[in-house]
Amino acid sequence: MQLSYWEVKNWFTGVDYTVIGSGIVGLNTALRLRERFPKSRILILEKGALPQGASTKNAGFACFGSLSEIIEDLKNHSEDDVLHLIEKRWKGLGLLRKRVGDAALDYRPYGGYELFLKQDESTYAECRAKMPFVNDLLRPMFKSDVYNLQTDRFNFGKTREQLVFNPFEGQIDSGMMMQALLKQVAAADIQLLNSQELIGYETLQDGVVVQLKDFSFTTRKLVLATNGFAAQQGISGVVPARAQVLITEPIPNLDLKGTFHLDKGYYYFRNVGDRILFGGARNLDFVGETTTTLANTKIIQDQLELMLKEVILPQHKFTIAQRWSGIMGMGPDKNPIVQSLSDHVYCGVKLSGIGIAIGGLIGQELADLV
Known part of the structure; x- marks a missing residue:
């Protein structure tokens, strides 16, 4: 040229x-x-x-880590390193909201939830046992407990009756x-x-x-x-990590607001108005998803649809409106x-x-x- x-x-x-x-x-x-x-x-x-x-x-999560993710991080990093990472995320969210403004972000402080499949006894038990320790660790930063147990009011399928709730999490329009x-x-x-x-x-x-x-x-x-x-x-x-996502058409009478984490963050979903945006399942094919190619694959999209049907929306019919993928940067x-x-x-x-x-x-x- x-x-x-x-x-x-x-x-x-x-x-x-x-x-x-x-x-x-x-x-x-x-x-x-x-x-x-x-x-x-x-x-x-x-x-x-x-x-x-x-x-x-991305999915538009204004979050700094689910309870199971933080527990997992504590196994691989020192307490100081984990606290430093969470502090950077919390400070970064504050910086974003200050620079852009909540209205321009369409920021919605609905809170975040972590749910557990009935078959995942070990993660559920570990989160319950270590929640007080993690709350103590984060209390100087947030001035109150970050995580607490709540009863599932969303009628999820194949999950534990109790969820972990985080009132400091929100969602934005990316x-x-x-x-x-x-x-x-x-x-x-x-x-x-x-x-x-x-x-x-x-x-x-x-x-x-x-x-x-x-x-x-x-x-x-x-x-x-x-x-x-x-x-x-x-x-x-740095290695690329593809994240596949889908979103449904509007669902009548959808009573679900918030951001949701499942399986140590490998699955994540939220409401976008009266739609459900759902992504994840990268752990089904780590090798295949270590790519910079923007595409969707049958193995992951099929799993996302199955989880939508059996876990997230067992009482609703839904139609997929769009599918896409994004490329993240990961490391050791x-x-x-x-x-x-x-x-x-x-x-x-x-x-x-x-x-x-x-x-x-x-x-x-x-x-x-x-």
């Missing part, structure tokens, strides 16, 4: 900061850079027509969130170009040559906010990676499926590092 004089002059000359990825992290990074450097030229490049990771494809951030980016005079994929880059003494499919340009600093696609840019410690631990890759190249990746909670905070930390 040939660029005109005007295009080179107004888009690709004197670029101070180039952010790769227009998801939650990328947009928040650019906005923080504008706050720090009000006269700089900032450019965001996105390879898709819309963000290609998970920012507009599309509204991203549109609000995009409006802020435009208002801050930050350029955003879609359908521009990073092919490679070369670090120079005083900047970085950015190679796109059809042309290249020079930027002072390059910031990679590509999360699940980080390995494609040579960033180690849940600590995000915010680091310098060279003198002028930086990255903020590996959000471990909790991007709504920590994406804004990671963007801020990344911009401050730059």
Whole structure:
């Protein structure tokens, strides 16, 4: 593609900061850079027509971890590390709500629930036994108990009578969130170009040559906010993890509000008005779901439909309206990676499926590092 004089002059000359990825992290990074450097030229490049990771494809959970997930994390991390992770998520949610506003997020504080299949005696017993300990651990942060037992009033099938309830969890409209951030980016005079994929880059003494499919340009600093696609840019410690999701048509007389976790977070569902959005089952095929291909598979979609029919909506008929998938960034631990890759190249990746909670905070930390 040939660029005109005007295009080179107004888009690709004197670029101070180039952010790769227009998801939650990328947009928040650019906005923080504008706050720090009000006269700089900032450019965001996105390879898709819309963000290609998970920012507009997630379930819209404003959460920081179910009880069983935290118990599992405590087996693999120190108490201090787990508390630090939860603190970052809680702080990140607060930062997101402050930056965007609850109305623009369509934030709904319905609370979150964890349910347990009748056959999963061990997880249920462990959660009941360790709930007081986890509540004690989190009380200094939340000033009250986070988790408590409630009787199932939703008439789920094949599950235990009692659920674990978390009043601090909520839900948002992910599309509204991203549109609000995009409006802020435009208002801050930050350029955003879609359908521009990073092919490679070369670090120079005083900047970085950015190679796109059809042309290249020079930027002072390059910031990679590509999360699940980080390995494609040579960033180690991050593997892609596809998450498949479906949503039903409206269901008459649906009496279900909140965010719900099942099987240590491998299944998750919520109401979207009078629809049910349901995702997960990645644990059925870890190898197959370690991919950057946006697609659905029969094994997982069939399982989601079966769980809808037998567990979530045993008393309702439903029709599937849409199916989609998103790409997360995972690693051997849940600590995000915010680091310098060279003198002028930086990255903020590996959000471990909790991007709504920590994406804004990671963007801020990344911009401050730059």
